[in-house]
Amino acid sequence: MHRTRVRIVEDALDANNTIARANRADFDRHEVAVINLMSAPGAGKTTLLERVLPDLAGVRVGVLEGDVQGSLDADRLADLHVPIAQLNTDPGFGGECHLDANMVRSALPSLPLADLDLLVIENVGNLVCPAEFRVGEDARVMVSSVTEGEDKPLKYPLMFRTCELVVINKIDLLPHLDFDLELFRHHLDAVHPGVERVLVSARTGEGVGAVRDWMVALATPRAPART
């Protein structure tokens, strides 16, 4: 049974990758850079977007919100007046724990891709399965809150290994935690040596400019650099 299960999962990932390539072709045709934004529940993805999106130096941004249920995050971002599409994963069964390429594909007609330079896909809060499913993104950004402890890169290595930027969030709480930032960096470099990282408090705004600059650079048309 175990071998059968592995085979089914491998087939599912193959099928996912095929659809992810189709998504990617659509994004490239419309010259939209796409970020897959991931984190554990409550790490601060939406708060980060509330801070970053209003100030993107002319980059036209859209958001695809992925949640098991509800539209709380999309509602929070409504005031930004950017195109937002909501994907709920609960029709899958009790609730899928991640977005896959097919779900994202189903939402693309709701977004004006031709009028966007950047699409941010906010994934379901989860450090395991979202890392396994490419959705056609150019880059993966993960948010890791200092409240979660230093051990997370070691416990969820695939997530930390497959992202292009790690946003270390909630640094305003550092004086009140036992969190050892050097140890976290050490663990991060153990699973993804040298990966780009920024220290941020989405709550106070500290460090958010670096995330904004990173997103603007990604979305600035320079086709050869988007590998």
Place this chain on the structure above:
Amino acid sequence: MHRTRVRIVEDALDANNTIARANRADFDRHEVAVINLMSAPGAGKTTLLERVLPDLAGVRVGVLEGDVQGSLDADRLADLHVPIAQLNTDPGFGGECHLDANMVRSALPSLPLADLDLLVIENVGNLVCPAEFRVGEDARVMVSSVTEGEDKPLKYPLMFRTCELVVINKIDLLPHLDFDLELFRHHLDAVHPGVERVLVSARTGEGVGAVRDWMVALATPRAPART
């Protein structure tokens, strides 16, 4: 394709429930009460166990640690000198995001069930799929950290709806957060009216006694109460 997928998942859940009942029969035969301990990554499950397990009023406890990879949490609990078994989900594929009944069953021979009154199964840090897979437990305890925000019951309703106790952790950080405890309680009651809850700081020890008392009561032989 979608209908096929739902069918496959339903079949998997049916198979899981069958094995969960077999686990439960084994636990009942050995008169072991079993807790399925769940939370988002970094909410403080292991720190809570470090606080609670040394002081269980004579209740003989064992731990089953579930992680995608590694044995960091089991290593942390080693000093407690209680029986610990480690389950890693990464052989599944890139890594299963939850424990299922069959994984738990595979680990039972590593635990001296006949010598235990209580088994705590620390699940993979994830608020979605662990809620869908019964493993034969008597009770589900979930840990929700105040750093994760007030909206989590609404975003992950199945998890909050299917647990018997909600441990609201990291309350030592409340003075430094915008977290609205009343709003969290309101959301919690919206998805699981009246569910038992305790306020805790596993870090300082505040409120931990209530969790200990709850676990001791669960493990105290009183067969009719274990429904």
